Amino acid sequence: ARPRVGYFYAGKHTKNLIAEKIREIKVNDIKSVPVVVREDASVYDAIVTLFVEDVGTLFVVHEDGSLAGVISRKDLLKIAIGNADIRQIPVSVIMTRMPNLVTCNPEESAYDAARKIVVHQVDALPVVKTEEINGKVKYKVIGRITKTIITKLFVELGTI
Amino acid sequence: ARPRVGYFYAGKHTKNLIAEKIREIKVNDIKSVPVVVREDASVYDAIVTLFVEDVGTLFVVHEDGSLAGVISRKDLLKIAIGNADIRQIPVSVIMTRMPNLVTCNPEESAYDAARKIVVHQVDALPVVKTEEINGKVKYKVIGRITKTIITKLFVELGTI
Numbered sequence: 001a002r003p004r005v006g007y008f009y010a011g012k013h014t015k016n017l018i019a020e021k022i023r024e025i026k027v028n029d030i031k032s033v034p035v036v037v038r039e040d041a042s043v044y045d046a047i048v049t050l051f052v053e054d055v056g057t058l059f060v061v062h063e064d065g066s067l068a069g070v071i072s073r074k075d076l077l078k079i080a081i082g083n084a085d086i087r088q089i090p091v092s093v094i095m096t097r098m099p100n101l102v103t104c105n106p107e108e109s110a111y112d113a114a115r116k117i118v119v120h121q122v123d124a125l126p127v128v129k130t131e132e133i134n135g136k137v138k139y140k141v142i143g144r145i146t147k148t149i150i151t152k153l154f155v156e157l158g159t160i
Numbered sequence: 161a162r163p164r165v166g167y168f169y170a171g172k173h174t175k176n177l178i179a180e181k182i183r184e185i186k187v188n189d190i191k192s193v194p195v196v197v198r199e200d201a202s203v204y205d206a207i208v209t210l211f212v213e214d215v216g217t218l219f220v221v222h223e224d225g226s227l228a229g230v231i232s233r234k235d236l237l238k239i240a241i242g243n244a245d246i247r248q249i250p251v252s253v254i255m256t257r258m259p260n261l262v263t264c265n266p267e268e269s270a271y272d273a274a275r276k277i278v279v280h281q282v283d284a285l286p287v288v289k290t291e292e293i294n295g296k297v298k299y300k301v302i303g304r305i306t307k308t309i310i311t312k313l314f315v316e317l318g319t320i
Contacts (some may be wrong), residue, residue, distance in 0.1 A: 016320070017243075018178050023317035047241055051234070056283075073233040074211070078242040081207055098305035111318035138200050147225050147307035154314050158271035160175070 022157070027113050028106035030153055031127045031143030036061045039068045039121070043086040043094060047076050048148035052091045056148075057124035059141050066128055069095030103128045105144060110153060113145045121149055161319035172262050183319070187273050188266035190313055191287045191303030194222045199228045203246040203254060207236050216308075220255045226298035227263070227286055229255030229264055263288045264305060270313060273305045 035053040036047050039060050046058055050073065060069040075094050080086060102120045104113040104127055106131055127143035195213045199220050200287045206218055209234065220229040220265050235254050240246060264273040264287055273285055287303035 014177060014181060017174060019180060019318050019320045021174060021178060022314070044241070047237060051238075056233075073216075075238060077207060077233060077237050077240060078211070080237060081204070081246065086241065109318075111315065114315050114318070118308070118312050118315055148278070149309045150311045150314050151307045152278050154182070154310050155271065155278055156272050157317075158179050158269075158274070160179045 005063060023109050023111045025110040025153065026068050027110060027127055027143070029109045029143055030110055030149055031106065031145055032149055034059050034126060034144045036141060037071075037091055038063070039092040039095075040090050043076065043079055043089045043091055046071055046091045047080070049087070050076065053122075054146060055125065055144075056146065057122075057144070058091075058098070059126045059144070060091050064133070065140065066131075066133075066136065067098065067101065067128055067141050068092065068125065069097040070101055070122075070124075071095045072123060078083075081151045098139070101126070103139065105129065107143065108152070114150045117145070117150070164282065175202045181276050183269050183271045184210055185269060185270040185313065186266065187264050187303070187305055188269045189233065190270055190309055191266065191305055192309060194219050194286060194304045196301060197231075197251055198223070199252040199255075202272075203236065203239055203244075203249045203251055206231055206251045207240070207246070215304075216306065217282075217285075217304070218251075219286045219304070220251050221301060224293070224298065225300065226291075227288055227301050228252065229257040229262065230261055230282075230284075230286065231255045232283060260297070261286070263299065265289065266302065270305070270310070274310045277305070277307060277310070 018117045035055045036059045037049055056059040056073055058071045080096050102116050104125045124144050126141050128139040129142055131138045131140050164258045169173050195215045196219045222228045239254050262276050264285045284304050284306040288299040288302050289302055291298045
């Protein structure tokens with residue numbers, strides 16, 4: 001089920017040139033706005049937000065706005081086909097939570113963010129800034145990087 | 161909510177060189193195996209297949225194996241939160257069907273496939289070969305191209 005590797009052929013010089021240019025692109029240059037729900041939002045409300053905002057992944061935030069978790073379409077689908085009352089269950093019950101989240105920061109390269117998406121098999125990464133509040137490290141969500149954004153970037157690279 | 165365009169800066173020569181190399185990559189070189197369900201499969205069975213095969217999009221095929229439609233996670237989520245009995249409803253009721261499907265062929269460039277994904281806002285394209293059976297044009301599904309594959313390709317391009 002995996003695509004073959006090594007399908008990209010180019011001279012060593014050209015390959016290095018392309019890789020170098022790609023690594024210059026920063027997360028901050030391509031990030032999109034994050035779509036968030038509060039941790040006490042219901043699963044039903046999260047699904048509505050997913051459709052209204054037309055995204056594939058939602059970020060869940062604490063009351064102070066800091067990152068609490070991530071919810072995928074598959075997380076929502078799994079609970080939706082069960083017998084649970086999705087209007088009563090908060091998203092905090094089904095989300096993937098800190099410290100199991102994969103994040104990226106605005107100064108990272110788009111290449112590193114894309115690599116995290118591939119390695120950790122996720123659709124999207126929250127772009128975060130760390131802040132220390134009352135001695136605790138908090139992650140402020142300032143954007144999102146998705147496979148859609150990387151696909152758009154690939155198209156831009158291929159456009160003359 | 162859209163990423164800024166024009167974030168990729170390079171000299172004209174370098175940019176053309178990169179674009180040229182990217183356009184040499186063919187769908188056939190990077191396609192993955194398709195995951196298909198029959199059009200009389202239930203929505204419930206489709207959801208199970210989605211999880212078991214670990215994909216985000218399913219292709220629906222006729223009895224003769226030719227392409228009938230495509231189902232996304234959002235199509236499945238929408239019906240799952242309704243009051244319908246998903247074990248009774250066939251996928252053919254909720255799928256996007258021909259001729260509204262966006263497809264690609266193995267000889268197309270990965271660039272063209274990625275552009276279709278972006279323009280038509282889909283997660284995956286069936287890779288098809290056309291066949292004429294009894295005077296009718298049929299689309300045999302021979303692979304899939306997804307945002308995941310394009311993201312992996314982007315990572316490969318950036319790896320020295």
